[in-house]
Amino acid sequence: AQSVAQPEDQVNVAEGNPLTVKCTYSVSGNPYLFWYVQYPNRGLQFLLKYITGDNLVKGSYGFEAEFNKSQTSFHLKKPSALVSDSALYFCAVSGSGTYKYIFGTGTRLKVLA
């Protein structure tokens, strides 16, 4: 069965510091991994995805994520956080042979000025 875990409910980071939002997954077959961001009172916006190929994926707004097959992880990173990055971040997984998307519980990122 597919599952995805975001172990941290909230991550606090100072502006200008690097940030990491963690995600681990379990899926049979090849994983397709996604990160979405949700700002208050808005729908989810796509940030980046891993389908195949290079393990380091670059996305919108300076975010990137690294696919690690041995650790079944897909952590979201940014070298220098901005206050405007403060939002709710969701990791999602799907897999070959299924049409179902599973979203994590979300991690609230708070960037402090």
Place this chain on the structure above:
Amino acid sequence: DSGVTQTPKHLITATGQRVTLRCSPRSGDLSVYWYQQSLDQGLQFLIQYYNGEERAKGNILERFSAQQFPDLHSELNLSSLELGDSALYFCASSAPQGSVWETQYFGPGTRLLVL
């Protein structure tokens, strides 16, 4: 703006009632997905339609049903509403192939409050 529209934005109703939520996908997208977002259960996948046909089912209650019409808009029907159905309901659409690796584009959501 994702190009996905949802109506209404807000809905307040009473227990036992029935409501219909509407979603129009991005132009050209054939797949529509419905999600429920509540405080205690996060974002739950409900159901996916592709070009009018049901393709995948998630944690959708029997009191809930959906359909996708020939013009590709979709409706989510919620009946015999309970207090616990209060949530934000999102619709998303994806590119024509409807494959599992395609990006989903989310609408702004419908906030349902059951009193």
